[in-house]
Amino acid sequence: MKVQSARRRCLVGVAFLLPNIAGFCAFTLIPLALSFMMAFTDWDFLRRNVFRHDPLQWVGLGNFTRLLVDTQFWRDLGNTCFLMIGLPFAIAGSLGAALLLNRIGGRRCRTGPALAAATLVLAASGLVLLRGGMPETGVWFLFGVLAATVLLAGVLTRGSVYRTLFYLPHFTAGVATYVLWKKLYHPTSGPINLALNPLLDQVSSAVRFMPGLFSIGLPLAGAAAALTLVAWHLLRLRRRWDDSEAGISAIVTGSLGPAIPLGFLLARLGLPGAASAAVALAAAALAAALISRRPRPWGPKCAADAGLGLEVALALALIPLLAILLACVVIGPSLPARAQAGFEAPDWLGDYGSAKPALMIMAMWAAIGSNNMILYLAGLSNIPQELYEAADMDGASPRQRFWNITWPQLAPVTFFIAVMGVIEGLQGGFEMARTMTAGGPAGSTTTLSYFVYTEGFETGRLGYAAAVAWVLFALVFVLSLLNFRYGNRNAND
């Protein structure tokens, strides 16, 4: 009787699970297995489908070896990696937003909704005035009132309005936001360039007025800032080595961070590519050697890969910062000549050089107010208040509170966000590129997922597209493994 009852319960349980299992098998497991098999065939859906039944040829690793020499694949992999440079900044932005919202959420004010309603009434009045024929100033009035509404309602309703506004990009349909950004990026009528142009006009006037300041001062300032940044970075590396927080792998990786922009700078200044790379590598090797040959006076020996995750993340953040500063060094001397004709705002989506950064900025904007921010908010609310109270009693400054309590306590959240960010970054970019640039100009915004789409659905080569998709999976898998291995996920244990 008991056996029958147990079996019956088991069957009922399976029956409950069956729809889910069937759906998983039909839409995930079987397609996954099929795509894996497809990757080793020459399946072209133009030749093998419901109507045509050409024999399927097993090509072994042919598709994989082909993509090794496919320049399009490497170009698109490069584009995908470039777009991921924004990841550390997006994470930092999410954390910043969460910290701000958390602070605002700490205050209480019961009059908030009433004040917000009053502001809305004002905004409505502005709208009526505008409708009644009020000229352009009415628009500015309206925007002003709306901004005041957001400010008041946000502050006085404990940040819930801000939370909604910050989260808005995440639950707005992707294509709608892409279309919006496309309008924002319009070279002549987009608000971004409309705002930039007067600023650039002023800058060009200033450059014409004081050419020396910009042709000499800007490169010097850029160089000084870059050197300071590099010096700070190397000193930090040295301190981490001394404290046994960083192993040799972390030191080498950390040294490579500043070397990469240096290599590009040398190439830009006219040195051959190979020589630039050699000099940059030599500089990195020298820095790593100088740091790692120091004895560790206080700390015990640590593993070679200790602290690697943090150094990779910092290097990723350092590279674009240094690139911007070194760009000042390169561009500075030619600024007065360029200013004669006036500076023009970039053709964001139309220029080869600016299309990728334009998409990256947009992706960062979307990522700052996404689930990442919500996760950080949840993480912040889980930090025990006693830690902060103890820190206050010890006289810790806000900066010390952040670096010694908040940041380590949020490490698991940061780790999760970084892992998911890498996965989404490698897989993403298709909708964005398809909607905004069609992968152009000259393929500069074609990502790997776009490449898979083109190969699979435009030329019909499903086998090859599946191979690319599996290589993409392998990349995601390896990076996730590295993240798990070297990520600082357990810092609060």
Add this chain to the structure above:
Amino acid sequence: MKRVLLASLGVLTVATVILHRTLPAQRSAVPVITWVTDDDQVRHDTVALFGRWLAENRLPPVDLRIDLRDNTPTGPSKALIQGVSGVADDLTDVYMNQLEPFQKAGILLDVTDIARARGFGAALTYPAVRSDLEVMGRQYGFPRAVDSALLWVNRATFARYGIAEPPSRWNWDQFEEIGLRFVAAANPPGSRQRVFFLNRVWLPLLRRGLGLSTFNETMTRCTLDDPRNVEVLRRAYRWTVTDRLLPTQAEQYALVSDATGFDSSFSLFASGRFAMIYEGLWALIRLHPRGEFQLRVVEPFTGGFPNVEVGSGAVCVYAGSPHPELACLFLQFLASRPFNLLVARSGDSMPPLPSYARTDDFLHPPHHPGEAGVQEFFADTTRDCGIAASRSPFILPNEVFRIDREEFEEVLAGRASPEEGARVAAARINAGIALNLAAEPGLRRLYRERCDVQERIAERRAAGRPVPANWISDPFHLAYYRARGWLDKGGVP
């Protein structure tokens, strides 16, 4: 819980039954066939006329319904994937570059025999559009409309800036000369350029003007590495980047919500920001809702050999249609007098039967006096200079188009010289041909045969002897050889 599940199952079953009973095929007393096309008045008139034509000819009644065509960039891929999956509509509009992949996938019904029997063979329509209906001598559809792309001139725009309109036939130098004067007059010095001379150039057309096609005579090899293509790329770069006669693609893209820039040309042309646009007669469909204009058409400027590219909007029958016989009736209807008169009266494309393009209904439409002479110019130019697009059986045309566009963008972005762009485009297309030959044994025999023919053509040309017309597969080369008197009079294709 079990009851809830059972109740849900019951509701779903009932909903399925209701859904099935409300399907058009279930509710209609006569067989339903669907046609994937645009949703406009002419299409609705066509459907109504088809019903009357069936009744007048005592043919079985059919309930023909329109299924809206997806005009987004992903539309063709979507249609192809639906087709190979067995779920496409009975009739579908097939445009440029779609016939070959659809035919290759086997999703189009071969109507050669039934067309011959029912009198709608490809011979009835313009010789230049036969390649839009036939693949390897087999017919797969019948044109709903025939069109060629010319340059539309907005006369008011030229008058506004006091620039003389271009002549009906002109060359590259005249284009540059008038264009430079136009952009100088239309854009005040020191301001950002807002007015352009022309919306786009069509590279195959420019090449043909110099006597060059995308492929060789037998379409076995891409010839874009020819110095004439280098010259075309150099000129196109100059017109776009240096002289600014044309906008960059991105400048157009930025104005519209999708990434194609498809609809922006018409609004910019209507508002006077493009003096000319390169489009077919169908442009009237887009222009009429924007107002009445003083319009003229001129031939595209060439480098010496006058030519225009002719194409058709063909209607094809889906191979998986449950009513292929009835669907073929619609193709038969497209060759009928009532339908051709309907197209002639609409005035926004040429009727499929050439004789109807000479009727008063087509040549002198009564409602738009500002367009006088437009239709006649289209009819004459199509007859005199119309040549079909070059499409090799060894590589899909959409792949050729994509590669050509990408390499042109590389040149426009300054990342490749014209020489490099031409060389890489040819190399990539030839690599695509090699890849297809390796994957498809059936193609290899045809390829070898054609390569033999190509050698014989080269020998004859070297010896200064004429070449039989049936040796030449590329429509441009055929027209070019004919115009140069290089064809063997005895050789009949």
